[in-house]
Amino acid sequence: MELRGLTDEYTIDPVNRVVNFKGDEEFVRLRVAHLEKVKGKTTLYTEFVDKFGDTNAYAFHNLYPYKGKFYPRVVRTLINAFKLNHNSLLLDPFNGSGTTTHEASLMGIKSVGIDITPMGIILSELKNDLLFIEEEKLNFTASELQGILKAIENRKWQHPNPTIHKLMLVIYFDTADAFLRTSRYNQKGKMGLFIEKLNYIKDCYKKTMEIKEKYGLKFEPAKIIGGDALQLKNMGELEGKFDACITSPPYYFSIDYVGKDKIAYDYLGVDMKKIESKYLGMKNGKPRNNYAGLPTRVALYYEDLKESIKNIFWALKPGGKLAIVVGDSTVDGKKIPTTMTTKKFCEEVGFKFEKLGFVE
Ligand SMILES: C[S@@+](CC[C@H](N)C(=O)[O-])C[C@H]1O[C@@H](n2cnc3c(N)ncnc32)[C@H](O)[C@@H]1O
Structure with a gap:
């Protein structure tokens, strides 16, 4: 995926674990997340990993144990696959603790991160501010x-x-x-x-x-906004602005995002129930569609998920790219096919699915 985004042409020799490519070697060395060396010189990513002794906990990514964090390496890979450069603008409307925005900042790419959770905002801002x-x-x-x-x-x-x-x-x-x-x-x-x-x-x-x-x-400073992905269109200035979106929506039925930070919210005097009520799928009422008999709370979640994908489409430039990291889960013993449902929602709102890797 990365090589397709970063080089003009490449071949992979899997036996000797060597890659040959045509393109700007210095640029690839500074960007690539899956090569240890380019022309015998250590890549920037390897330098981070070696210096911090961890493939993901480098720079300020490990500032605080936020639940459901991205692996920064995934973000780096997708930024490369999407061919983003220093003129591009990247969005994460479920920015959480700011992995997307922090990795973009380290790569010199402009980004906007939005999240509903006050602790997410504090952490994303902090990771950003500490760079400067x-x-x-x-x-x-x-x-x-x-x-x-x-x-x-x-x-x-x-x-x-x-x-x-x-x-x-x-x-x-x-x-x-x-x-x-x-x-x-x-x-x-x-x-x-x-x-x-x-x-x-x-x-x-x-x-x-x-x-x-x-x-x-x-480093490029990121813009961090406290806000609701379901109300994105209220931020009119975001319409058609972004070249790409890399995000991971909450799987509320598997992770208690706010509970973990009870100490922080008690201290800050924030009403956790009120925040949680804005999470995808947490509104009351009846879903318009029951998605072939899925439990009501899952159907409500799906409705919100689709709405947020629609909003992302609205925020992207024509031809803008979207990567959503999702997984399936089990609710009340029933398998919830979130991955395929998300893909279907994306296509329904206007996205075209593109195979980037070797997946058949
Ligand atoms: C899977 S986490 C994202 C974690 C993030 N990728 C990171 O590395 O820290 C999902 C995030 O969605 C946020 N969220 C849930 N509902 C939201 C909404 N309606 N608008 C914006 N953010 C929301 C949660 O606060 C949580 O931080």
């Missing part, structure tokens, strides 16, 4: 950190820099959650874990900036 902050802003003495932790616990935490304000809250939520779930950290203490998590983020910053410098990268 000066290093010294992240330095704090032990006593300053003690004061910060105390201020947060007393609900008095304020900081004039919104990135620092959010960063400390997110580290606190993560720390408090870890303490709630296990006694493993008791010895370290809350302060110890809080400092450890801040140090981890500082380390991510350092490594990311070293790579940026070494490869002369230009």
Whole structure:
């Protein structure tokens, strides 16, 4: 998929695991996610993976354990397959913790991320802002950190820099959650874990900036919007703007997206039930179509899913590309064919299905 998007021509030698291609070697080296080296030189993606010791937890992707996250490598691959460049605009209307927007930023591609969940917005903004902050802003003495932790616990935490304000809250939520779930950290203490998590983020910053410098990268800021994918058309300025959309809608019957962040929402005074009621398939009422006897809540979910796909079509330029990452699930012992239903909805609203890989 990637080679089709990145090169003029290529052949793959699967036995020796070697690829020959015609095209801009330096460009491929900076973009490709599935080659270790190009002309003997390490690819940028391999550099990230080696430096962070993980195929997905590089840059700030691992800032916080958001549920149902994308693998950044998938996003990178799709951006390449879709031939996006620095003039392109990418959309993720279910941006969650901002994997799409963060990966696009690292690749120098403009993007807009929308999500209904306040924690998703905070995390996506933070991943974005940390790419553009000066290093010294992240330095704090032990006593300053003690004061910060105390201020947060007393609900008095304020900081004039919104990135620092959010960063400390997110580290606190993560720390408090870890303490709630296990006694493993008791010895370290809350302060110890809080400092450890801040140090981890500082380390991510350092490594990311070293790579940026070494490869002369230009990161692109993403635009993050708190909003409802079902109400996209209320944002008239988004009509026909995007070259591509890479997204993964919520599978609400398998993941409790808000419950995981209870500590954060209690702290922020956000009504979780109200947010959840805006999730796909959570409105009350009767579905217009029962989709061959599927449970009502699945039918309601499908109606919303189709509506959001219609909205994505509206937001794309003519010929714009869409990749939706979905999976089937089981509800009340019944298999829910979400993959094929999603494909059908896409075709009904005007998309043409294209086989990018070797899938027959
Ligand atoms: C599968 S997750 C996406 C995760 C994301 N790809 C990431 O890497 O973090 C689905 C997301 O859809 C969001 N969501 C659910 N209903 C929504 C709606 N009506 N409008 C916008 N976002 C919604 C949820 O908050 C959740 O973050």
